Amino acid sequence: MKVAVLGAGVVGSTTAYMLAKEGHEVTIVDRRDKPGMETSFANGGLMTPSDASPWNSPGIVKQLGKMLFDRNSTLKINPSAIPSIVGWGVRFLANSTYERHKANMISNIRIARLSLGVLRRIRETETLNYDQTTCGTMRVFPRGGRMSAFLEMCREMEEWGVQFEVLNQDKILQKEPCLRAVIDRYVGAVIFPDDESGDAHKFTNEMARLATEFGAQLLMKTDVLKIVESSASRISHVSTSQGDVYADAYVLSLGSYSPILARPLSIFLPIIPVKGYSVTVALNGWNGGPTRPVMDDGYHAMMVPMGDQLRMGGRAEFTRYDTRVDAKEGQRILNDILKILPALSSHIDPRTALNWSGLRPMTPGGPPLVGPTSYSNLFLNTGHGPLGWTMACGSAKLIADFITHGRVLSNCVDPKDYVL
Ligand SMILES: Cc1cc2nc3c(=O)[nH]c(=O)nc-3n(C[C@H](O)[C@H](O)[C@H](O)COP(=O)(O)OP(=O)(O)OC[C@H]3O[C@@H](n4cnc5c(N)ncnc54)[C@H](O)[C@@H]3O)c2cc1C
Structure with a gap:
């Protein structure tokens, strides 16, 4: 055909x-x-069935109010985008009940796990080079953060095949020694051994x-x-x-x-564009960074090793089809990562960083x-x-x-x- x-x-x-x-x-x-x-x-490069929980988790209405008025929030709505997102937004919120959210999460897990299986099968027969990592991802939680609520969600996801392991500070350092300078910030971490990453x-x-x-x-x-x-x-x-x-x-x-x-x-x-940003820096041979993707749940920041580069990303902006790159957003992302990985600053040249933005095609x-x-x-x-x-x-x-x-x-x- x-x-x-x-x-x-x-x-x-x-x-x-x-x-x-x-x-x-x-x-x-x-x-x-x-x-x-x-x-x-x-994009972030994460190949993560563990990230299957849709953004509209129960309780999102309360958080939205707070996020929209916080200058450092990872979420922004450009007023000019409001008319185009009202209908979508109503459906987004309608999907934030416990039952709807869980059903959507299970659908996401199913496709994502199928995806991982298919990808592994492709790798068996084809030679692919896309700067992949295959040793899981780690999410670290600051003191006073939402680690226990997150663990509840992990236990729900586990029923659908998403494996996870809880790490204390010592184990975090065994896996990711690069976090030594800031380890006291963290109460613990969760590692998802099946997750992967790579340059999309x-x-x-x-x-x-x-x-x-x-x-x-x-x-x-x-x-x-x-x-x-x-x-x-x-x-x-x-x-x-x-x-x-x-x-x-x-x-x-x-x-x-x-x-x-x-x-x-x-x-x-029912798809609208939701803008996000990433910053990619050359590591110039430095190998003191993370060996797998690490997400800091407090800063909503992530760093993903990609060959001799480190990619960092985040932010969600409702701004219609505007793909202009805002260097300030890139700087904010980099600053958050430097709080987690201060040693990075002496090995990179931010002037040569790749600042990028893209539009996530989001369903409600x-x-x-x-x-x-x-x-x-x-x-x-x-x-x-x-x-x-x-x-x-x-x-x-x-x-x-x-x-x-x-x-x-x-x-x-x-x-x-x-x-x-
Ligand atoms: C900051 C950021 C971080 C992200 N991180 C991750 C992550 O870590 N893990 C993950 O799984 N996902 C991530 N995503 C989401 C992921 O990047 C997207 O879901 C994915 O790229 C969408 O792929 P796509 O092929 O549907 O769309 P696209 O990659 O946008 O492809 C659509 C194609 O259609 C073409 N096109 C559009 N209109 C026309 C036209 N009229 N005529 C001809 N061609 C046209 C475009 O040129 C484009 O090549 C991230 C997204 C962003 C913005």
């Missing part, structure tokens, strides 16, 4: 690989000159490369202008800046831009939209929010299986999040 995958981010490229491997004739269409140049470019941009390009080895065509520097229907139930072709692209099936993986292309077909996808519930639409040959694999890299291999496998074998998507996807 001829399949056009719209979007060459980590989700689209992995989908293209899965479909091409199944023997389909795949064309990937993207407006950039290379795969993975938008949100999949410099490199991985995306590896997936696109492998897809082409299975015969896929890359149509880059090509804007998708319109998805054209032939009838109320079928897509005829996609109109692009390089002419029309015809296929038997189409997969929509345009990240935060998916709703814009779907809307003219009366498919209203948390789980992505993976599955069919009211058009028999248009499929969704989009809306992965803060977990697109974590879930890419899993959701690509689900949609490829669905298109190829009609295999049911189980309950990975929440039908309530579809407004079709």
Whole structure:
């Protein structure tokens, strides 16, 4: 079958690989000159089923009020974005009941764990280089923080297969000696041994490369202008800046831009862009940093080793489609990390740091939209929010299986999040 995958981010490229491997004739269409140049470019790099808890945990309403008025908050809402997020926001809050949140968390865990399994299987047969770490992630908790509440959540996640281990200060230092200077700040840590990390941009390009080895065509520097229907139930072709692209099936993986292309077909996808920032510094051969990703739960800061670089990231900003990089945000992220890893300052040159921002394609519930639409040959694999890299291999496998074998998507996807 001829399949056009719209979007060459980590989700689209992995989908293209899965479909091409199944023997389909795949064309990937993207407006950039290379795969993975938008949100999949410099994200946090975490491949973390342990992070499956959606952002709208019960009690979020109270926290939101506090966060919005705190100048140092990790969450910001630009007033100009408010009209575009009201409807989405109501659904976001409606998903913050204990029951809804738990159901969404379980869906996320299922896709994320499937993803990890699929990724490991790919690594068995393909040689991939994406600066991966495979020795887990560590979350450290400051005194007076929320470690006990977090452990409760870990125990819930454990029922669904997320393993964890609690560490005291000595054990933290055995695993991550780089935290010695600030160890008294911490009451303990949780390590998730199955988590991994890696450079999502490199991985995306590896997936696109492998897809082409299975015969896929890359149509880059090509804007998708319109998805054209032939009838109320079928897509005829996609109109692009390089002419029309015809296929038997189409997969929509345009990240935060998916709703814009779907809307003219009366498919209203509940996805909005939520901006985040990252900073990447060269370590110049210094190996005194963390050996695995470390998250500080107090500063909401994370540092992820990536080859000879350290990536740090965070922040959530509702600011529509504004992708401008704000150097001040980058500096704030770096400052938080320097509080945890003061030795870093003498080994890096902040002037050469890569400051980046990207738009997380967020659904109000948390789980992505993976599955069919009211058009028999248009499929969704989009809306992965803060977990697109974590879930890419899993959701690509689900949609490829669905298109190829009609295999049911189980309950990975929440039908309530579809407004079709
Ligand atoms: C600061 C930050 C940190 C993050 N950290 C993590 C993390 O640690 N772990 C994790 O799992 N996730 C993380 N994420 C989320 C993750 O990056 C995203 O979920 C993921 O990149 C989304 O992938 P995608 O392929 O859906 O979208 P994208 O990567 O945005 O890909 C969409 C593609 O569509 C193309 N496109 C869009 N419109 C058109 C058009 N009209 N015509 C042609 N092409 C078009 C774009 O060029 C792009 O290549 C983070 C996100 C941010 C912002």
